[in-house]
Structures are given as structure tokens and as C-alpha cells.
Amino acid sequence: MTPFRRLDLFCRVVDNYGDIGICWRLAKQLAHEHGLAVTLFVDDLASFKRICPQVDVAADRQQVDGVTVRHWRDQDGVYTPAEVADIVIEFFAVDIPPGYIDAMAQREPRPVWFNLEGLTAEEWVEGCHRLPSMQPRAMTKYFFFPGFTAQTGGLLREAGLERQRAQFEPSAFLSQLGLTPAEITSRKLSLFCYPHAPVSALFEVWQNSGQPITCLVPEGVAADAVQAFTGGAGVATQGALTVRVLPFVPQPDYDKLLWACDLNFVRGEDSFVRAQWAGKPFIWHIYPQDENLHHKKLRAFLQRYAADLPGLADFSLRWNGAPTPGEADSWTASWAALAAEADAATARAAEWQQQMLAHGDLATNMLSFAATLR
Numbered sequence: 187m188t189p190f191r192r193l194d195l196f197c198r199v200v201d202n203y204g205d206i207g208i209c210w211r212l213a214k215q216l217a218h219e220h221g222l223a224v225t226l227f228v229d230d231l232a233s234f235k236r237i238c239p240q241v242d243v244a245a246d247r248q249q250v251d252g253v254t255v256r257h258w259r260d261q262d263g264v265y266t267p268a269e270v271a272d273i274v275i276e277f278f279a280v281d282i283p284p285g286y287i288d289a290m291a292q293r294e295p296r297p298v299w300f301n302l303e304g305l306t307a308e309e310w311v312e313g314c315h316r317l318p319s320m321q322p323r324a325m326t327k328y329f330f331f332p333g334f335t336a337q338t339g340g341l342l343r344e345a346g347l348e349r350q351r352a353q354f355e356p357s358a359f360l361s362q363l364g365l366t367p368a369e370i371t372s373r374k375l376s377l378f379c380y381p382h383a384p385v386s387a388l389f390e391v392w393q394n395s396g397q398p399i400t401c402l403v404p405e406g407v408a409a410d411a412v413q414a415f416t417g418g419a420g421v422a423t424q425g426a427l428t429v430r431v432l433p434f435v436p437q438p439d440y441d442k443l444l445w446a447c448d449l450n451f452v453r454g455e456d457s458f459v460r461a462q463w464a465g466k467p468f469i470w471h472i473y474p475q476d477e478n479l480h481h482k483k484l485r486a487f488l489q490r491y492a493a494d495l496p497g498l499a500d501f502s503l504r505w506n507g508a509p510t511p512g513e514a515d516s517w518t519a520s521w522a523a524l525a526a527e528a529d530a531a532t533a534r535a536a537e538w539q540q541q542m543l544a545h546g547d548l549a550t551n552m553l554s555f556a557a558t559l560r
């Protein structure tokens with residue numbers, strides 16, 4: 187049982203859906219599983235609505251699934267010490283409104299203050315996880331890093347997730363999405379990537395692969411390649427490949443999509459983690475950064491995950507435009523090497539999941555650490 191009652195979480199949507207996707211998942215879990223009164227301050231309700239259709243984009247303050255959601259419009263708000271929660275989380279080092287920080291400094295006791303950082307497999311995070319950073323007016327902020335080892339905060343995971351996955355019925359879900367029986371029995375891939383992914387090249391390989399493949403693409407993803415393949419129709423088949431455009435589904439249904447597919451292409455941070463909990467092989471399109479910093483992060487992950495899966499490692503590097511020492515010199519060869527490893531990749535996905543489960547989940551780890559600070 188946590189000694190804390192209230193928690194405020196500040197989220198700025200920098201880009202796409204990962205920032206709000208992670209904060210929303212964390213906020214719900216803290217409220218549902220740990221009984222905290224959670225307020226999520228978020229600056230972009232329209233992005234939020236894409237993953238959570240109940241959100242009212244016009245509301246300044248609303249209750250959504252047990253969480254108070256406040257539209258964070260500006261930095262000018264005035265807050266009283268009584269409004270400040272027991273725990274305050276800033277996501278990705280966002281600037282909390284100065285008026286709120288003033289109120290934090292006047293509150294007794296001071297709140298536990300976290301900066302929740304982004305996920306990376308690089309080793310340095312172990313040295314920075316939980317480090318204190320002295321703040322003006324005798325306050326301390328703690329860095330909290332998600333991660334893949336026991337020396338980090340672990341990964342976000344809801345307590346009931348495995349049970350839900352075990353009870354999941356893929357055929358019913360897929361037919362609700364409009365898949366035909368033939369598509370349901372074919373090899374199914376989900377595709378979520380950034381616009382620069384070499385999707386058309388891969389479509390060509392799958393088209394000529396001889397084995398029926400259905401590629402499920404959320405609306406708006408890989409838009410040019412999908413348009414070129416389908417000619418604007420919701421579904422099209424050429425050769426062995428069927429490409430079917432799906433609606434952008436609410437966040438819980440995205441998990442089901444990952445559970446239902448044989449191979450998932452994911453991106454960013456949150457879908458990347460969800461693919462790991464899905465226990466299925468996946469290919470990660472990492473969020474691009476200046477000076478190819480993301481290639482370093484990708485390699486750090488592949489070193490941990492795919493040391494015994496050279497086909498998957500090579501394919502992942504190529505998918506992200508990173509130099510690869512692999513043997514394959516075409517997408518056909520890369521795909522063949524990946525496909526040949528299918529059984530090993532499935533076994534590795536299950537093994538990795540067990541390894542990650544052993545580190546506990548990020549929300550629980552964060553609250554346990556917060557309790558030591560009181």
C-alpha cells in the first residue's frame with residue numbers, strides 16, 4: 187500500500203502519440219492499481235483523443251477513466267500549496283508552470299518530484315537512474331529512467347495484462363476489424379512506422395514471397411506507400427500480399443492488434459514496449475534523432491535483445507537506415523533471413539518477456555522508490 191494519496195503528472199505532446207500514450211498509460215495504472223488520485227496535465231487534447239476517444243477536446247477539466255485530466259494551456263497559472271499533490275512527475279523534463287513550482291516550495295511536506303525520462307537500452311542510464319538533482323528553495327528532483335535491467339525503473343506494464351492476453355480471442359477481434367477468413371489464416375503483420383521507412387521496397391518483397399501475407403496498417407501510417415499499393419482503397423491484394431488499412435484504434439485495441447499478429451512493426455517508445463509484452467517477434471522503427479544518435483540506441487537494444495538473432499538484427503538496422511555488417515544485400519535476402527529465424531525469434535520474444543517481468547513494472551517501482559524518500 188502506497189503512503190501517498192495524490193499524484194500530478196505533467197505531459198507535453200512534442201510529437202505524435204507516444205508522449206501522451208505513455209503518460210495516459212501511467213496515469214491510469216497509478217489510479218486503478220495503486221488507488222492514487224491522479225491529475226494528468228496535458229497540453230494537446232486532440233492527440234490524446236486519437237488514442238482515447240472519450241476525451242472531450244473542449245474541456246478544461248474532465249474525468250476520464252478515473253483520472254482527472256486538465257488542459258494545460260499555459261505557464262501562467264497560480265496554484266496554492268494545497269493544490270500540489272504528494273508526488274509530482276514531469277515527463278521528459280517538461281517545464282512545470284512556475285506558479286506550480288512556487289506552490290511546491292511552500293508545501294509541507296514537499297512533494298516527491300520526479301523527472302521521468304525516455305527509454306533507452308544504453309548502459310549509462312543505470313548510473314543516472316534515481317539520481318537527485320538539487321533545485322532552488324531546498325527542493326530535490328529525482329531522475330527516473332525506464333529500462334531493461336534491474337538497475338533501472340523497468341517498463342510500464344499493467345497488472346492484468348498477461349491475463350487479458352491469455353484470454354484474448356484473435357479471430358473474433360480480427361473479423362470485427364473486417365478481415366476475411368483467408369486474411370485471418372494468412373501470415374499477419376501489423377505496420378506502425380515513421381514516414382521515412384522503406385515500406386514500398388518491403389511490399390514488393392512480400393508481394394513476390396509466395397506465402398499469403400496480410401499487412402494491417404493503421405490509417406495515416408506509411409501513407410504514400412499504402413496509397414501507391416491500394417490506389418486509395420481500404421484493402422488491396424497484389425500477388426501474395428494483401429494490404430488492409432485499419433482505423434487508428436483506441437489504445438487498448440492496439441494491444442489486441444499486436445497480440446493477433448505474427449510479426450509487428452512498431453515505433454517510438456510505447457508501441458515498442460507493447461510489442462515486447464505481446465510476446466511476438468517485432469521490428470522497431472526508432473524515433474529519429476540528430477547525428478544518428480538513434481542508431482546508437484538501436485544497436486544498444488539489439489545487443490541486448492537480438493545477440494542470437496542475426497537476421498532480426500540485420501533487418502532492424504536496415505529498416506532504420508543504419509549501416510549493417512550483415513550478409514544480406516537486398517530486401518529479399520533480409521526478409522528471407524528474418525523469416526528463416528521465425529521460430530527462434532518467437533522463442534526469444536517469450537524468453538525476453540520473462541526477463542523483463544522479473545524487473546517489476548515502472549509504476550510500482552516508482553512508488554516504491556518514492557516511499558523511501560519520505
Ligand SMILES: Cc1cn([C@H]2C[C@H](O)[C@@H](COP(=O)(O)OP(=O)(O)O[C@H]3O[C@@H](C)[C@H](O)[C@@H](O)[C@H]3O)O2)c(=O)[nH]c1=O
Nearest residue numbers: 201202203204207237434435436437454455456457473
Ligand atoms: C497505431 C496506433 C497506436 N496507438 C498508440 C500506441 C501508443 O500509445 C501510441 C504511439 O506511441 P509510440 O509508439 O511511442 O510512437 P509515436 O511516434 O507516436 O510517439 C513518440 O515517440 C517517442 C519516442 C517520442 O518521444 C514522442 O515525441 C513521440 O513521437 O499510439 C493507438 O492507440 N492506436 C493505434 O491504432
